[in-house]
Amino acid sequence: MAGVQVVVQRVRSAAVSAEGRVTGRIGRGLVALVGVGRASTAEDARWLGRKTSRLRVFADEAGRMNRSVADAGGDVLAISQFTLYGDASRGNRPSFVAAAEPASAERLYEAYCAALEVPCARGVFGAHMVIDMVADGPVTIRLRREGGA
DSSP, rough: OEEEEEEEEEEEEEEEEEEEEEEEESEEEEEEEEEEEEOOHHHHHHHHHHHHHHHEEEEEEEESEETTTTTTOOOOEEEEOOOGGOOOOSSSOBOOOOOOOOOHHHHHHHHHHHOSOOEEEEEOOSSSEEEEEEEEEEEEEEEEETTTO
């Protein structure tokens, strides 16, 4: 898998901590786990940032999922997640060779965050993090863009 991928979960609230310190906190909104592959581009990251902002997974007045996080007045908590590129098709220990190198991944993670059209709280790139969240629904969607497709 070549592009950037994001797993988005609708939440009532979420917080992320690194080294015992809260680095990002949101109320209603989306937690976005952002994975960057070796062939990912800045345009992939920007496209997914815009897609995340516009994804209609919040209920409108009729109770239908027809509102974006911006429409719902929510925020995004973005967390870098290289393990989205884990491949356990051989054996039981995942291989992460498809994940981007850290310098490239961090640059594209930042491009994703910058492209979001709503306030963005963040984890700490490359750190061990603890995520506390109250899932809403649950609603979990995987977004991906492979090679500009």
